[in-house]
Amino acid sequence: MYQKKLPEDLECGITITMRSFGGKWKPCIIDAIDKGFRRPSELHKVITEATPRVIDLQLRELETAGIVYKETGSGFPLYTAYYLTEKGESILPILALMNSWGLQNKSGVHDLQHQKKNRVICI
Amino acid sequence: MYQKKLPEDLECGITITMRSFGGKWKPCIIDAIDKGFRRPSELHKVITEATPRVIDLQLRELETAGIVYKETGSGFPLYTAYYLTEKGESILPILALMNSWGLQNKSGVHDLQHQKKNRVICI
DNA sequence: TCGGATACTGATAAATTTATCAGTATGGAT
DNA sequence: ATCCATACTGATAAATTTATCAGTATCCGA
Numbered sequence: 135m136y137q138k139k140l141p142e143d144l145e146c147g148i149t150i151t152m153r154s155f156g157g158k159w160k161p162c163i164i165d166a167i168d169k170g171f172r173r174p175s176e177l178h179k180v181i182t183e184a185t186p187r188v189i190d191l192q193l194r195e196l197e198t199a200g201i202v203y204k205e206t207g208s209g210f211p212l213y214t215a216y217y218l219t220e221k222g223e224s225i226l227p228i229l230a231l232m233n234s235w236g237l238q239n240k241s242g243v244h245d246l247q248h249q250k251k252n253r254v255i256c257i
Numbered sequence: 258m259y260q261k262k263l264p265e266d267l268e269c270g271i272t273i274t275m276r277s278f279g280g281k282w283k284p285c286i287i288d289a290i291d292k293g294f295r296r297p298s299e300l301h302k303v304i305t306e307a308t309p310r311v312i313d314l315q316l317r318e319l320e321t322a323g324i325v326y327k328e329t330g331s332g333f334p335l336y337t338a339y340y341l342t343e344k345g346e347s348i349l350p351i352l353a354l355m356n357s358w359g360l361q362n363k364s365g366v367h368d369l370q371h372q373k374k375n376r377v378i379c380i
Numbered sequence: 381t382c383g384g385a386t387a388c389t390g391a392t393a394a395a396t397t398t399a400t401c402a403g404t405a406t407g408g409a410t
Numbered sequence: 411a412t413c414c415a416t417a418c419t420g421a422t423a424a425a426t427t428t429a430t431c432a433g434t435a436t437c438c439g440a
Contacts, residue, residue, distance in 0.1 A: 147359030152355075184429090213386080236273035236277070280398085308399070313418065315398095335406065335418095386437090387434105395427080396426080406415100
């Protein structure tokens with residue numbers, strides 16, 4: 135992970151929260167895992183816009199943050215699956231709230247430059 | 258505002274939410290305004306780590322997003338005050354939830370590089 | 381032994397956000 | 411006329427996050 139130079143208040147709950155799962159793909163990944171897409175290849179299939187590399191980096195950070203954990207089978211084909219920890223599950227209500235707020239407040243987002251894509255999140 | 262090149266899913270509630278008040282200082286500013294610090298100079302006094310310029314930029318974006326609005330008196334000294342719109346107020350419960358989640362999950366944040374500072378948020 | 385499927389990594393570039401610096405403008409008091 | 415307090419702005423740099431590209435490694439089955 136990047137070594138920060140600008141200070142951050144780690145006593146602030148919101149800052150901690152943002153650091154923990156505030157990335158571009160993290161909510162999406164948490165939601166997808168919760169829905170049963172646990173393997174990296176599955177995650178990539180449902181989050182098509184993010185490359186496997188990017189998903190992998192995010193998974194690594196979520197793992198470090200104690201939000202997901204990994205189980206590896208040494209069989210064939212290579213099998214890895216990610217699961218939400220208890221901490222990870224405790225995030226779901228927040229995501230649900232954020233999602234519903236966002237949907238209720240779509241109108242203000244006058245960002246006409248992009249097309250919509252399929253995403254897992256959007257609970 | 259910056260003209261984005263990478264696509265974003267504006268049908269996703271979470272993405273919209275993040276765009277709306279997901280910046281580094283936005284939650285902090287929203288909280289401070291809610292607490293009655295309404296003038297730019299006041300905001301800077303309680304959010305000492307951010308320069309007036311930065312606070313101003315964030316206010317501008319919050320205004321565009323319809324989260325705060327501005328009232329200007331033409332008296333002396335120059336008087337401007339920002340208030341939360343209804344939409345802005347509807348964010349407060351989310352911030353509270355994020356804040357409490359963060360405080361309950363401090364432990365995982367092993368970011369030893371920074372010292373704590375005073376911040377308004379941390380409801 | 382080769383190739384396909386899966387998971388993962390290192391190095392680097394591009395995009396985005398945040399910060400810095402040096403200003404402008406207003407009105408009143410000195 | 412000058413200065414102070416307040417709010418604001420333009421241009422640019424620095425920091426941070428996200429993406430890209432080209433790999434490595436393992437296992438099995440043809």
